[in-house]
Amino acid sequence: MSNIEKKLKLVRFWMIGIFAIIFGGVTAFLVLLKGGDVWQALASGWPIYLISAVVCVVIYYIYKLIVTRK
Secondary structure (H helix, E strand, O other): OOHHHHHHHHHHHHHHHHHHHHHHHHHHHHHHHHOOOHHHHHHHHHHHHHHHHHHHHHHHHHHHHHHHOO
């Protein structure tokens, strides 16, 4: 495995981890805010989930572009 592949694998791991933390935190906050209704919290949090997923994917591909550029 080359050094570039190791860096990309590490960034991929971090982006998935960051998204998982955002998903869990937002869901927990909304469940507390909505009075314990998980489905309503998930339904009202989907824009945040979508935005954070798109940002994580964009950051990964920008980093990939920078690392693989010669």
